[in-house]
Amino acid sequence: MKIITYNVNGIRAALKKDFAEWLKEIDADIVCLQEIKIDEQLVDKALFESLGYESYWFSAQKKGYSGTAILTKIKPVSVQKGSSMQQSDDEGRVLKANFEVNGVSFSLINVYIPSGSSGTHRQEYKYKWLAEFDEYLENVRQEQQNIIVCGDYNICHKEIDIHNPKANKKSSGFLPEERKWLDDYEEKGMIDAFRNFNKEPHNYSWWTYRNNCRAKNLGWRIDYHFVSQPFSEYMTNCQILSEVVHSDHCPVLLSLAL
DSSP, rough: OOEEEEESSSSHHHHTTHHHHHHHHOOOEEEEOOOOOSSSGGOHHHHHHHHOEEEEOOOSTTTTSOOOEEEEESSSSEEEOOOOHHHHHHHHEEEEEEEEEEEEEEEEEEEEEOOOOTHHHHHHHHHHHHHHHHHHHHHHHOOOOEEEEEOOOOOOOOOGSSHHHHHHHHSSSSHHHHHHHHHHHHHEEEEEEEHHOOOOOOOOOOOOOOGGGGHOOBBBBOOOEEEEEGGGGEEEEEOOOOOOSSSSSSEEEEEOOO
């Protein structure tokens, strides 16, 4: 089974860059998208159906902003939009699908964690969001131990995950409080799938459009698959597909043996 997470920075913009052709070629079972920037009513679902995908969209109330989607070739048992965090739900930031494959059930949670880079008020909201998400995930755990939480976390965890840790030590996305949240996340049994298989530096999933940073590979690793400990036995690989260019992010592919 192949599961992809990808911040497309606008699905309409990605489609103009041959996203549909790439989607057909990569042939993933499930694709989790963030920052779709589109109202569900404007989505050409027939396009994705022609590629074999059912699609579920959770749009932000604000036009052209945020939002998440799940494209899946495996019919989910159920889908839940939102996490009962009002502001988060208004921004379409959490989309959960429950699956059962060959007798194994699991919950897949697609997240688009807020960025705090636009100012102090958004950084404070980001901390609030993280605290509320902890409560949400704990509630999910009460019903399901097999969990994948994938998406754009907007946090670099370790110095190895960012091209210039010293210069960015006061940057949103690499602040001590954010990084500690990921420390605590792992202590609660969530495993960083990519780092489980790859300990090498210079692996990033986002590059600013400025200063030709992508060509120079001056990036940040902020897109993750975190897998709960009980479900981690099914992981076989996790790869950053940095050569794929439809966005300022790139896809990350998790492979599972189910």
